[in-house]
Amino acid sequence: MSSLAAVEQSLARINDPSGEGKFTFMSVAADRAKAEGAAQDALRKAGGPLGPLAGLTLSVKDLFDVAGEASLAGSIALKGAAPATADCPAVSRLRQAGAIALGRTGMSEFAYSGVGHNPHYGTPASPWDRKNNRRIPGGSSSGAGVSVADGMADIGLGSDTGGSVRVPAAMNGVVGFKPTAARVPTANVLPLSTSLDSIGPLAKSVDLCALADAVLAGETPRALQSIGIKGLRFFVPTTQVLEDLSPEVATDFERALDLLSKAGAVFSEGIFPGWEARMAAAAKGGIVGAEAWTWHRGLLEEKGELYDRRIRHRLHSGRDMSAADYLDCLAARRAYQAAWAPILAEVDAILMPTAAIIPPTIASIEEDDAEFTRINGLALRNAATINVLDGCGLALPMMEPGSAPTSLMIAGGAFSDHRILTIGKAVETLLKP
Numbered sequence: 001m002s003s004l005a006a007v008e009q010s011l012a013r014i015n016d017p018s019g020e021g022k023f024t025f026m027s028v029a030a031d032r033a034k035a036e037g038a039a040q041d042a043l044r045k046a047g048g049p050l051g052p053l054a055g056l057t058l059s060v061k062d063l064f065d066v067a068g069e070a071s072l073a074g075s076i077a078l079k080g081a082a083p084a085t086a087d088c089p090a091v092s093r094l095r096q097a098g099a100i101a102l103g104r105t106g107m108s109e110f111a112y113s114g115v116g117h118n119p120h121y122g123t124p125a126s127p128w129d130r131k132n133n134r135r136i137p138g139g140s141s142s143g144a145g146v147s148v149a150d151g152m153a154d155i156g157l158g159s160d161t162g163g164s165v166r167v168p169a170a171m172n173g174v175v176g177f178k179p180t181a182a183r184v185p186t187a188n189v190l191p192l193s194t195s196l197d198s199i200g201p202l203a204k205s206v207d208l209c210a211l212a213d214a215v216l217a218g219e220t221p222r223a224l225q226s227i228g229i230k231g232l233r234f235f236v237p238t239t240q241v242l243e244d245l246s247p248e249v250a251t252d253f254e255r256a257l258d259l260l261s262k263a264g265a266v267f268s269e270g271i272f273p274g275w276e277a278r279m280a281a282a283a284k285g286g287i288v289g290a291e292a293w294t295w296h297r298g299l300l301e302e303k304g305e306l307y308d309r310r311i312r313h314r315l316h317s318g319r320d321m322s323a324a325d326y327l328d329c330l331a332a333r334r335a336y337q338a339a340w341a342p343i344l345a346e347v348d349a350i351l352m353p354t355a356a357i358i359p360p361t362i363a364s365i366e367e368d369d370a371e372f373t374r375i376n377g378l379a380l381r382n383a384a385t386i387n388v389l390d391g392c393g394l395a396l397p398m399m400e401p402g403s404a405p406t407s408l409m410i411a412g413g414a415f416s417d418h419r420i421l422t423i424g425k426a427v428e429t430l431l432k433p
């Protein structure tokens with residue numbers, strides 16, 4: 001179809017009164033998107049050059065600067081903020097490659113939750129079981145995940161500090177990729193943790209995630225090589241990340257491992273390396289708590305009563321950390337990375353469930369703070385291990401059609417991104433019914 005037709009199709013799905021658009025998008029730039037689509041069609045007709053993402057629609061998480069728009073990060077505390085004067089590098093690269101930005105997607109306030117709940121603007125529901133129950137979309141890139149799952153956008157642009165791209169990908173049954181953090185610039189993106197923030201895409205295929213990732217990283221896009229499964233070496237941690245799994249997650253993970261084994265993959269198993277160091281890196285609020293408090297302390301003092309109480313509580317965890325506490329967390333992170341180094345040198349990828357659970361109902365966590373905390377921990381626990389590692393991770397649907405969404409995470413060390421995506425394409429082909 002033409003670029004304009006693609007935009008109009010996405011806008012129709014956003015505006016469908018029976019759909020989730022009103023909860024998924026904070027704002028929609030329909031006129032701009034239509035004009036860009038029409039301009040692409042005119043250029044195509046004239047034989048002009050088009051970018052690798054031409055005709056693909058894009059949703060942008062509400063913490064990325066887009067020229068002329070204010071970045072509210074899902075919060076009412078930033079209402080009235082001045083609009084950005086320019087696109088941030090991540091958005092600029094995608095738009096220069098031809099992606100057509102439709103609007104800004106909702107998120108967990110200030111990106112500080114893996115649940116995806118937002119009491120200020122509403123919470124979009126996961127597509128699974130929607131007719132019977134409204135279930136959490138995962139966060140913090142909740143709107144990004146739902147926008148892709150519901151066909152409102154081809155690509156969702158998200159950020160991932162502890163799983164915030166991969167968890168909504170898992171809860172919505174789509175693909176999500178967290179790159180090595182240093183590959184994609186975070187300039188003019190409202191931060192959560194300057195040490196751990198990563199910028200990545202969500203889409204319905206590994207190929208499209210890889211294409212968007214290359215554009216985001218300023219690399220020349222290249223097609224992923226088709227490889228076989230036979231001989232690929234995978235490490236599967238057998239402790240911590242396999243605890244407290246929803247039955248559906250446990251069953252689908254075993255099924256995925258069985259399919260890989262029958263296809264010739266080689267497995268090694270063992271205790272999770274450096275788990276104590278990983279937990280030490282999160283002590284007393286951890287790296288995220290200290291760095292988030294640094295950014296939010298002034299705004300909290302001025303407008304703290306406007307924050308979601310749960311987000312405010314989490315931000316306060318960094319308030320009482322000393323400089324020594326923060327440096328201890330950084331040292332623990334280095335020890336954790338050192339514990340993983342020998343294993344990463346011997347295998348092609350790490351395998352584990354992306355999230356330990358299937359999405360519970362939104363109602364179950366809205367008022368129950370203890371349940372919210374429990375669900376948030378189980379949603380983020382596995383994915384966050386890769387951020388602390390400074391690695392890259394791909395979330396890949398592994399459920400049977402029509403079943404509860406479950407996700408396989410294929411992960412690797414720093415700058416193994418292209419290899420992980422290539423392996424992911426092969427696994428995606430194997431898991432598809």
